Amino acid sequence: MIRPMLATDVPDVLALLTWMDDSPEREVFSPDARDPRELQSECEDNLCLVDVEDEGVLAYCALSPFRDGMVLEGPISDGGHLRPLLRRALSHSDGLPVYAFAARDNLPVRAALEASGFAPMHTTDFYSAPLARLTEQACAPAGTRIARKLPLGAYRELFKSSEDAWAGRLNWTPEQFDEHFARDDVRLVALLRGDQPLGFAELEFCPEDARADVTYVAVHPAERGQGYGLKLLALAAAEADTHPEVRTLRVRAHDHMKPARALYARAGFTHCRSIVTYMRDGDEDV
Structure with a gap:
């Protein structure tokens, strides 16, 4: 029943x-x-x-x-x-x-x-790696510096330039932005050249599972191909390593995100799970 x-x-x-x-x-x-x-x-x-x-x-x-x-x-x-x-x-x-x-x-x-009546939209693959494998390269490249905060405008611009579908964050108010990054389980690590953001990695901690998730990593299109993605992953791992209970870093990529998948492979991540996203159009008959 x-x-x-x-x-x-x-x-x-x-x-x-x-x-x-x-x-x-x-x-x-x-x-x-x-x-x-x-x-x-x-x-x-x-x-x-x-x-x-x-x-x-x-x-x-x-x-x-x-x-x-x-x-x-x-x-x-x-x-x-x-x-x-x-x-x-x-x-x-x-x-x-x-x-x-x-x-x-x-x-x-x-x-x-x-x-x-549900149709598959995309598959999201998840990859993980031990922190110890990633943290050795956790330093700022020559001519750059590390920051743990970004202005809302710079954060939005990196989202827009990276062609991501996570568009809801583009509509955050300043209060929502500040509230999100005030959370104890959220961190941001950015690379800057002077005052110009080159990219960032955002993390959420899952101590009950002994891991941290990179919820987003972005490099400005004009700065790609210089190894900043690898550096941001290493910096994210180093940030996760400040939590003694965290042992692994996890990342994700949709099936059409070939550059991200290649980046994770170069960094030493291995596949751990896959999730299919479905949608049923509202006009479908029940």
């Missing part, structure tokens, strides 16, 4: 999340919380559905606002009915586009998404 999630379902949904966490090929976009109280709070403002049989909750999915539409959490299923669960969720999408994210090897969920 497919129905809205109840407070009494929280333990079963947590068990499903743990089941998903146990195998990388089961991965989908899912709630961050792994604590009953936090999970219940996180789900309160979303449309959360479960597929329930006598043995408990077998599948879960949810819809929440995202970009120009909605994002699907899940579906996560250990024996549940994926396609009916998706149909029920999509009936609440209000004609908006719906995004979904699934591990490349999560074939049952990918098949259910595609049967429900």
